[in-house]
Amino acid sequence: MGADERERLFQRARECSGHRRTWSEADRLWTQVIDAYRQAVSGSGRVDPNDRRQLARALWRHGMLLAARGRPAEGLATGREAVTIFEQLNDAAARDATDQGRDEALAELITAVLDLAETAFAAGEPVLRMDLLDRAVAAGLRTAGPPPSAGPRTREAMGTAYHNQATALLHRCLTGTSPDEDAREAALAASRACELRQRLMDPLRPLSVWEMANTYGLYAQCLTLIRDLDRAATVLDLGNRLVELLGPAGAQPALKLRVAATMLARERASARGGTGQRRWGWRRH
Known part of the structure; x- marks a missing residue:
């Protein structure tokens, strides 16, 4: 099969992956x-x-499709092979490529590891998910240094990495045995995601606005858990303003922000009641 035929087949598979019916x-x-x-x-x-x-x-796209079709264990094996090749490509780019080539190779590696982490979670392996998220963040920091010095695609991927890391830590906080420690770590990761996504936000790119609103909703939840209530209220307000700009397209971030608002209201009610103790009842919702 020639190069052009392979490329056409790739694009056809990609198009079919975009619709559940195909x-x-x-x-x-x-x-x-x-x-x-x-x-x-x-x-x-x-x-x-x-x-x-x-x-x-x-391999990466097939792994994600397998997970979406309810076969995450298969997707995990396929995704692991993809990550191995992306690591080799990133190493080669670090030696030989232009700045743009290095940026693209690293961003793709980080994104593939992040998707593999979510596949691991779907396969019932939350510990592996956390390890992979840490690995994605470490890959960016090791290769490109702190995010402000990285290329644009790497900064975007790192914003997603910190957001996903905060999401996983928040989940562990609500279901694990050391909620206070996990809540603090989640808030720190969400803060880093906010910093990156604030720099990347562009009104001409609605997706960047959506991502910022989504991270604000996550960050507001984390801040509420560590009882930084005034800052949580500020972040909540910023997120709601972006959701208004997004309109119907902002439904998912809006839901996350509503969850944060409910959590914040309960914490404030608890504080007014003088109990001095966090109420965890919303964990069941």
Whole structure:
């Protein structure tokens, strides 16, 4: 199969993955795409780096599709192979690529690890999820340094990494045995996600506004858990302003902000009641 034919097959599988009704077809096509790119990179001659990159991308996308179809264990194995190749591509880019090439390679690696973490959670492996989230953050910091000095795509990926890390810590806080420690760590990760996404937000890119509103909702919940109630109220207000700008497209961030508002109202009521103790009843909702 020639390079153009492989590319057309890849794009067809990608399109089918975008619609639930064609997921079965996408599953079949990704298997063909992966086989085609495996053959392309298995020869004894010079391997085109783009073929290796496309193989990694196909494995990554197939892994996510398998998880979405209720087969996360299979998706975990496929996603792990993708991450291994992305790591090799990132190492090569760090040595030889332009600044833009290094930025793209690192951002793709971070994103693939983040998606693998969510697949692990769907497969019933929350500890692995946390390990992978930590690994994604570490990869960005080790390769590019603190986010302000990283390239634009890496900063975007790191914003997602910190957001997802805060989400996982928040979940562990509400279900684990050391809620106070996890709440503090979640608030710190959410704060870092906010800082990055504030710098990246652009009214001409609605997705960046959506992501900022979504992270504000998460951060407000974390701040409420550590009883930084005044700051939680400020963040809640900022998030609600963005949701108003988004309109119907802001439904998901709006839900997260409503949860935060409920938590904040209960904490304030508890404080007025003079009990001095956190009420955890909302954990059941």
